[in-house]
Amino acid sequence: MVAIKQISIFMENKPGSLARVAKTLSGGGVNIRALTVAEAGDFGVIRMVVDDTAKGYQVLRDGGFTVSETDVLAVELKDVPGGLYEIAKTLGENNINMDYAYAFVTAKAERAMLIVRVDDLKGAVEVLQKAGIVIATRREVQNI
Numbered sequence: 510m511v512a513i514k515q516i517s518i519f520m521e522n523k524p525g526s527l528a529r530v531a532k533t534l535s536g537g538g539v540n541i542r543a544l545t546v547a548e549a550g551d552f553g554v555i556r557m558v559v560d561d562t563a564k565g566y567q568v569l570r571d572g573g574f575t576v577s578e579t580d581v582l583a584v585e586l587k588d589v590p591g592g593l594y595e596i597a598k599t600l601g602e603n604n605i606n607m608d609y610a611y612a613f614v615t616a617k618a619e620r621a622m623l624i625v626r627v628d629d630l631k632g633a634v635e636v637l638q639k640a641g642i643v644i645a646t647r648r649e650v651q652n653i
Contacts (some may be wrong), residue, residue, distance in 0.1 A: 512580040512630055513647045514562040519575045522553040530574065531557055537568030542650055543624050545611035546548055556611070558583070558650055580630055583650045585643035586612055586621040596623060596642060603636040605629045622650070 519531040520526050527546065534541060540560040543592060547554050559565040562578065569576045586592045593612070600607055627633040637644055 511582065511634060511644045511646055513537050513583050513645075513650055515579045515581045515624065515626070516557050516562060516565055516569065517577045517579055518555040518557075518569060519577075520553060520555070522548050522551055526553070529572075530569070533568055533572040533574070534559065534565055537564060538641060539565040539568060543611060543613050543622070545609075545624075547609075554580060556609075556624075562647075579626060581624050581626045582630070582633060582637075583645040584623045584637060585645060586623040587623060588614060588621040592621065593623065595640075596625075596637070598624065598643065599636055599640045600627065600633060603632065605636065 520530075531541070536562075541557050542560060543558040545556050547556070551556040557565075557580075558581075566576055568579060584596055586596065597607065600630055608626040608628060610623055612621060612623045614621045625633075634644060
């Protein structure tokens with residue numbers, strides 16, 4: 510399976526929260542590769558892909574954070590108008606729901622990546638690959 514691990518942190522939505530997370534990871538020598546923050550009133554969820562998931566998870570747990578791991582896909586996104594549409598259409602036509610997604614462009618804009626959580630991981634991999642859409646491996650994402 511080409512799924513990668515994403516770290517999610519549940520925490521209070523207040524000034525300095527993200528700085529605490531970043532400092533903890535930095536102190537542990539863990540580099541953030543992709544990140545999104547979603548708020549829900551007084552609390553929020555920080556989702557991220559890091560260069561060393563096991564280490565990132567452990568330093569955050571040791572730092573007192575509420576942390577979980579989730580399987581997601583890292584899909585190569587054409588960095589042109591319609592790039593997201595191609596992926597969303599392929600999944601939608603195959604009755605696979607995107608629970609959430611976030612994207613980033615790599616250094617020097619060599620490629621764009623979409624981190625996506627879907628309700629059918631195996632099915633998503635099959636239909637995306639059949640459509641010629643590249644799914645990145647954990648190693649590829651860690652080395653971006």
